[in-house]
Amino acid sequence: MNCFVHSIAPAVGICKQCGRGLCCDCAAEVEQSLACKGRCEAAVASLNELNDRAKTAYHKAAGSYTKIATVIGLTGLLFTVVGIMMRKADFITLLVFTPLGLVFLLCSVFFFHSAKQYRSRD
Ligand SMILES: [Zn+2]
Numbered sequence: 001m002n003c004f005v006h007s008i009a010p011a012v013g014i015c016k017q018c019g020r021g022l023c024c025d026c027a028a029e030v031e032q033s034l035a036c037k038g039r040c041e042a043a044v045a046s047l048n049e050l051n052d053r054a055k056t057a058y059h060k061a062a063g064s065y066t067k068i069a070t071v072i073g074l075t076g077l078l079f080t081v082v083g084i085m086m087r088k089a090d091f092i093t094l095l096v097f098t099p100l101g102l103v104f105l106l107c108s109v110f111f112f113h114s115a116k117q118y119r120s121r122d
């Protein structure tokens with residue numbers, strides 16, 4: 001590929017914003033990306049910023065998913081244990097609390113899994 005502006009000059013890269021081929025003279029480096037000099041620099045800078053923000057958002061989401069998973073998991077554990085402990089005194093408690101606790105534990109596993117997925121996108 002050759003430069004979009006200088007058709008005889010070989011392109012050294014592609015503008016992240018508009019996808020045009022850029023020669024050494026036309027390419028501007030914006031952080032780790034290339035942009036058309038004087039044309040797409042601002043656009044590429046905001047693209048990069050958006051990207052960075054998305055990464056932080058994934059990280060934050062992973063953090064809150066882990067917190068939710070922990071709270072739900074502990075609640076589930078409590079329900080399950082209470083259900084089992086009360087099984088002799090009150091059979092209804094066992095029937096209600098233990099399945100409920102297991103459902104909570106299942107939700108907790110789901111949230112932990114989501115947190116892991118978000119974290120892997122960092
Ligand atoms: Zn050029």
Ligand SMILES: [Zn+2]
Nearest residue numbers: 015018036040
């Ligand atoms: Zn461009």
